[in-house]
Amino acid sequence: MRIAIVVNKFPVLTETFIVNQITSLIDGGHDVTILSLTKGETENCHEAIRQYHLLDKVHYLIKEPKRKITRFTFFIKYLLKNSKRYKVSKVIKALNIFRYKTQAVSLHTFYRNQWFLGEDFDVIHAHFASVGVFVTGLRKDGFFPKSKLAVSFHGSDIIPQNIERYKQNYKLLFEKMNLITYNSEYTLAVLEKTTTIDSRFKLLPVGLDVNKFKTAETIVRKEPFEILFCGRLVNFKAPDLAVEIVNELVKKGHNIHLSIVGEGPLQKKLKDLIHNYGLEQNISLLGAISQEQIVAHLRKTAVFLLPGITEEETKRAENQGLVIQEAQAMQVPVVVSDAGGMKYGLVDNVTGFVVKEKDIHSFVKKLETLIQNEPLRMEMGKKGRAFVAEHFDSKVLYHKLLRYYNLLLDENFTH
Incomplete structure (x- = not known):
């Protein structure tokens, strides 16, 4: 099966779920091409990107030059250089x-459609709705x-x-999409307020390669008691609540340490909270780090602790939180x-x-x-x-996605 995975940026350190899906499709013997609107950070990227040579499979959208002469000159050079990729028709x-x-x-139509002027893809799969809007x-x-x-x-x-x-x-x-996937029942509930749900909507959580998340045969954990928070430092993920929870535990005499992985706009607030509570020995801010x-x-x-909230202004909350499964x-x-x-x-x-x-x-009680x-x-x-291995x-998710793709390619499929 020829599959195009279309994304806004590639690679992105926090979007391991897209890499996982791509590598699963490759392992399944499918011909996968990555189409990216912009170029991501290629230095500090996941090991799987190097292992599967994914950067060799990426085609970045070439922006349309503003000057007419540059636009036409580049158009001719690009066609000559990539003549084998395009169909004249x-x-x-x-x-x-x-x-x-x-x-x-x-030449606007050429630049907009440059990815799709060669052999047809069986499936074009966009990640995130904004990319789907571009494709449709x-x-x-x-x-x-x-x-x-x-x-x-x-x-x-x-x-x-x-x-x-x-x-x-x-x-x-x-109107145009043949398959629309959502990552949790919560996401579906929000979609139901946006459009009419029909048979095209399918549950497909983002997943992970369980074999890459192996713990030691014998787990020996010494004091302090280690707690981990991992996620963007934004309001709806509530890293500040994690600090408050740890503060209460420390006040009750528990010897604990919280590592906060991630970066974002709440970083200064967290530093101030940690300083005000005198928790410098109990909480570490590690910033953004690799999957490994x-x-x-x-x-x-x-x-693992993730005390997320429903943000008051936007009503946004965590849709799935893959790190919970990790x-x-x-x-x-x-x-x-x-x-x-x-x-x-x-x-x-x-x-x-x-x-x-x-x-x-209640968080303190459960942690205690x-x-x-x-x-x-x-x-x-x-x-x-x-539980994670099963779901x-x-x-597991590759076989579910493959069933969805095969249903799309079934000649009797009506959408």
């Missing part, structure tokens, strides 16, 4: 002045009529505050809030605890339970890994 179509008028004369705009122009279109919603593209705007901006996307470094931290972590894969119990879709990514009281959002007292009960932590850890492993 498709180039001629992009330059059809009767259909596209000044857009063709100015090209379909509206009459390009790649035979390809099936898919889009995956991940959270930042379906914020409750913006629903009325989405109804207009995503109208063409909802996160795994290393999880190996020495006793509990922690469980490392046999680390998780303690999360009931905001958004986090609660769907664990089994409450079995692989971790779900706590009412903003309830610091785990601090004081090592056998419970061990049991939750083992059950957490089994979130990349291979």
Whole structure:
């Protein structure tokens, strides 16, 4: 199967789920091309990108030069250099002045459709709705009529505050897409307020390669008791609440240490909170780190904490939180809030605890339970890994995605 994965930027350190999906498709024997609107950071990237030579599979969108002479000169040079990639009939179509008028004369249609002037893709899969809007705009122009279109919603593209705007901006996307995936029941609930849900909408959480999240055979964790927070330092992920929770635990005499992984606008607020509470020995701000470094931290972590909230102004909350599954894969119990879709990514009281959002007292109680009960932590850890392996492993999700793709390519499929 020829598959185009279309993204806004590649690679992106925090979007491991896209890399996981791409590598699973490659392992499945499919011909995968990555189409990226912009270029990401290529120096500090995930090991899988090097291992699978993914940078060799990326085509970045070449921006249309503003000056006419530069635009036409580059157009000729580019065609000559990449002549084997293009079909003459498709180039001629992009330059059809009767259909596209000044857009063709100015070469605008060529630059917009440059990715799709060669062999047809069986499936064009856009990640995030904004990229899906770009793809469906090209379909509206009459390009790649035979390809099936898919889009995956991940959270930042379906914020409750913006629903009325989405109804207009995503109208063409909802009309043209053959497959629309969402990562949790929470995301679906927001989509239901935006459009009519039909059989094209399918649950597809983002996943991980469980085999890359292996803990030591014998887990020896010494004091201080290690807690990990990992995520963007933004309001709805509530890293400041994590500091408040640790402050309460320290006041109760617990010897604990919290590592906060991530960066974002709340960094200064966190530094001030840590200083004001005198918690410099109990809390470390580690900034953004690689996937491999996160795994290393999880190996020495006793509990993972993500006390996210529903943001008052935007009504935004965590849609899935893949790091919750990554922690469980490392046999680390998780303690999360009931905001958004986090609660769907664990089994409450079995692989971790779900706590009412903003309830610091209840967070402290659940963490104390785990601090004081090592056998419970061990049991939750083992059950957490089994849960993730069954529901979130990349291979499991690959087979689910493949079923969706095959359904699209079925000649009897109606959408």
